[in-house]
Amino acid sequence: MKLASAKNRIIFPLDFASLGEALKSVSLLKNHVGVFKIGLELFTACGPEAVKAVKEKAPGVPIFLDMKFHDIPATVKGAMKSAAGLGVEFITVHCDEGRGLLKAVAEAGAGKTKVLGVTVLTSLSGADLTEIGIDPKYKTPADLVLHRARLARLAGCAGVVCSGQEADAVREEFGRDFLIVTPGIRSATDDVGDQKRIVTPYDAIYSGADYIVVGRPIRNAKDPLIAAEEIAKEIERAIENRGG
Numbered sequence: 001m002k003l004a005s006a007k008n009r010i011i012f013p014l015d016f017a018s019l020g021e022a023l024k025s026v027s028l029l030k031n032h033v034g035v036f037k038i039g040l041e042l043f044t045a046c047g048p049e050a051v052k053a054v055k056e057k058a059p060g061v062p063i064f065l066d067m068k069f070h071d072i073p074a075t076v077k078g079a080m081k082s083a084a085g086l087g088v089e090f091i092t093v094h095c096d097e098g099r100g101l102l103k104a105v106a107e108a109g110a111g112k113t114k115v116l117g118v119t120v121l122t123s124l125s126g127a128d129l130t131e132i133g134i135d136p137k138y139k140t141p142a143d144l145v146l147h148r149a150r151l152a153r154l155a156g157c158a159g160v161v162c163s164g165q166e167a168d169a170v171r172e173e174f175g176r177d178f179l180i181v182t183p184g185i186r187s188a189t190d191d192v193g194d195q196k197r198i199v200t201p202y203d204a205i206y207s208g209a210d211y212i213v214v215g216r217p218i219r220n221a222k223d224p225l226i227a228a229e230e231i232a233k234e235i236e237r238a239i240e241n242r243g244g
């Protein structure tokens, strides 16, 4: 696999409060990453205008609208239709409202936007799950991730968001035809920040992730372009060692 394909697996989150800052990063990184992610911070500040502006600045680069929807099915279905109308490649919905919600959203996005189920946030540890009242039968986040991934699959979602620590189990159970997007990416020297279930870019891809979300390790690097290039090289090595 060529490095061009490796860099296409990097999703860069535009976690900025202003469109100006976001677009600066888009200009800088558009040839070094594969997808731009617009999440709660930028979308709350700028709305659909952000999607339009990023598309204009980086034509052809897919957009991931990471809204992490969480509401009753009718409301989320409507929101999903609006999102699909923006021409985005990916959208997220939390898995913890069950199959009815996931199905409504997957159907509303069908053929236009790939719906990803957010299983268990990478900022949560096993202890956090106990604290928020998750049944202790899910002894590890991986147990709950797999349970929720099954719901997402049954509902017709294109894939899931999970940590690299669960990627191999998800890949093993669901095969190649189910997308795995992995945030919580950190190398040994990176600041961990609020992320808890972290893995390196190499380990995430080697474990079966299709895409990795890498924000602060690129954004806060001395040279973000070099950081992105190094990550792409790691991805390429992982793909080669994994055998495709």
Ligand code: C5P
Residues within 6 Å of the ligand: 013, 015, 037, 039, 066, 118, 120, 121, 122, 123, 161, 162, 183, 184, 185, 193, 195, 213, 214, 215, 216, 217
């Ligand atoms: O690499 P960094 O920790 O900066 O990445 C943060 C980004 O990853 C944010 O945009 C956040 O929404 C996203 N994300 C996450 N955990 C998830 C899903 C998405 O951190 N489970």
